[in-house]
């Protein structure tokens with residue numbers, strides 16, 4: 001049976017997961033395995049005056065206690081940020097040193113100062129507790145605006161005033177001039193709440209050093225094992241690339257948190273060499289809250305100006321972004337090139353200026369979390385659009401329609417050039433499936449039960465498919481952002497595809513196989529997708545930024561083009577036919593209009609037997625390709641959220657959530673819908689439930705699932721999902737990427753709906769019952785005061 | 787240290803365990819049944835759910851030493867020659883993405899269907915959402931997990 005692009009093919013990888021046969025990093029056990037436990041700072045900011053490991057070293061089962069001085073002494077390099085962003089005055093960013101094990105100073109609660117290697121996990125933890133560290137406490141700062149204020153504690157010597165850079169994009173003079181002419185200005189002060197990504201599988205690593213070969217093997221929970229190997233080699237000097245194999249086996253979710261190379265992986269590798277043992281570390285959830293990079297955490301003032309017809313004339317944004325205690329891998333790019341460049345949204349804006357200052361604070365590093373910069377931009381734009389509509393007494397959908405970009409390509413004032421889309425169409429689809437026309441009736445019915453019903457929109461765009469390498473390089477990226485693939489047909493006619501994309505829930509083993517089965521018209525069972533091992537796959541940039549379909553699959557298509565070309569040459573030669581007459585169909589290549597054909601395995605055999613190949617052709621049937629996109633892809637969507645708020649308790653129920661997305665070509669609608677479900681759930685989590693809180697001393701108050709509210713099944717509705725495709729012109733399949741849309745678009749839709757229900761401005765995320773109730777009370781008292 | 791005799795996935799096992807050994811560690815480390823996962827340290831996420839004497843329990847908060855004579859079933863033990871209807875339903879309805887929460891979801895799902903059937907109650911979508919209070923999934927938004935359990939309930 002043939003499988004086509006667009007079919008709802010069930011996932012082939014499911015079998016191992018539903019039977020408990022998945023192989024995650026913590027499931028793997030190496031011979032001669034020891035365990036690592038980290039000695040972590042209980043203080044958010046302190047000088048390290050001394051480390052006394054003698055008690056721990058004397059404990060039974062403790063193999064070694066290792067510290068930062070030894071690590072740097074062995075030449076292990078500092079952890080780096082991979083994207084150089086300069087200030088608007090041209091000065092480079094002020095990056096402070098980050099050692100995998102802190103030496104002189106600790107800068108957040110959880111910063112590791114030493115590691116204990118022991119025979120068992122329990123002994124390693126006991127050993128870590130026995131290490132005595134002499135700390136000299138220093139004043140702390142945890143909020144980005146306070147960190148930039150006069151007199152704040154200085155966190156890194158080379159970042160005066162804790163500022164990393166002061167960056168801008170767009171045209172300030174033009175924007176100021178436009179705002180001066182505006183008939184109406186909407187202004188907001190808005191916070192984007194700090195989140196913890198929380199993939200359900202905690203991070204883990206097992207490092208093994210082979211002294212005879214001077215070779216390392218690392219199993220780890222990574223979204224991009226090749227990038228991990230590159231960085232571990234080129235920057236951290238663990239070992240050159242040919243002496244280091246990184247394997248990311250089954251990985252239980254990433255959402256950005258597993259992009260980076262953390263101190264623990266580096267330390268395990270180094271410790272395996274020091275102790276000549278395999279060294280395993282598995283994070284527990286408390287450690288994950290403390291040490292996994294967080295997301296979001298912006299404070300913004302913004303002004304959007306409109307003319308008398310409701311057309312946007314200018315948009316001015318001033319943001320402070322919290323980067324945490326150290327600059328993580330993409331920390332500089334997320335609040336700049338993944339944020340400021342999105343400020344045009346789906347709208348035709350003649351003038352934009354966005355200024356971003358980034359600050360060090362005594363908190364865990366902040367980096368990409370599903371959406372990364374684009375959710376922050378979308379939340380700002382979309383809550384402002386709806387507020388502006390209320391202020392100008394316009395229908396919020398109508399205000400959006402007046403401002404939608406209608407023709408493509410469209411050059412925004414903030415670098416990006418949108419390639420394709422149909423914004424009015426997807427908004428209309430969402431309105432129809434959400435039955436917006438019937439909303440007034442539903443609202444009246446809810447009111448009769450004493451409930452406040454509200455409806456909110458979010459019409460959003462994202463830049464995905466990271467990224468054209470040269471363009472990214474000109475903006476400071478430290479790596480190319482192409483993807484690679486190898487397609488090899490075996491002598492028996494089955495096909496293996498090796499891809500640098502990594503699947504940690506996205507279902508690549510099914511969707512990547514689907515595009516091969518579609519192209520060659522062979523059974524999907526005959527296609528195998530290999531990923532996640534640097535010894536098998538030639539190279540790869542991994543999975544993040546919704547790039548696996550637009551970039552990763554495109555590389556597979558390029559490799560298939562080459563395989564097909566060779567197949568046709570072989571068949572034309574063997575059948576003495578003209579290549580132009582050959583058709584690929586039904587597991588064979590046939591000569592059109594004749595009964596001459598070669599079955600798929602006959603072609604494979606012919607290529608490898610090499611008894612009868614065209615003159616000069618190499619044997620074998622295996623091709624590789626690198627795909628470097630010419631542009632980003634631009635998925636877009638329209639979300640409509642309908643809520644009921646109980647004015648007595650402030651509780652919000654999401655009664656309906658509707659999405660109409662444009663992801664370009666869809667390979668497998670079942671999987672795409674699953675991605676939207678998960679993304680929207682995370683967006684609703686941000687809007688209603690989730691919030692990382694540090695107290696003023698930098699202690700993490702939300703360090704477990706008792707305090708950090710994860711969305712659970714009864715917090716969420718069933719979702720209604722529609723698609724409309726305007727294929728991307730910039731890759732062979734016309735795909736755009738779908739992984740982040742939900743998390744990007746959902747928060748403003750939810751907040752807009754609650755605001756509509758309660759009739760009070762300025763509701764902050766997360767809209768907990770307490771926050772909503774307070775907003776209702778504040779609105780009541782301000783009405784009473786009028 | 788205690789010696790326990792228990793039945794795990796139909797096989798009897800006799801082992802010495804420390805008094806503080808958690809069932810999940812006994813399963814994962816001693817028996818190498820790694821289908822049961824650990825997603826938290828506060829008994830909140832349900833990645834570790836197994837059946838003890840036919841009832842769902844969180845193996846991260848159960849002491850192995852307390853289980854002498856018990857019958858334990860893990861996700862590795864629910865298929866009986868062919869996949870359990872709950873397993874098939876998760877595949878049919880795309881009820882999993884990364885798969886990490888899945889063993890716990892399947893074990894909780896089987897338990898809730900059994901309980902509702904025994905009581906003659908209807909397992910509605912709302913009831914499933916309520917019953918899943920102790921199981922966290924970060925990938926799926928629960929939409930397809932609820933559908934999977936509904937589908938399996940109709941077939942069990």
Ligand code: FES
Nearest residue numbers: 826830831832846
């Ligand atoms: S591991 Fe048992 S509830 Fe989380």
Ligand code: FES
Nearest residue numbers: 883884887923925
């Ligand atoms: S499928 Fe990934 S946590 Fe549920």
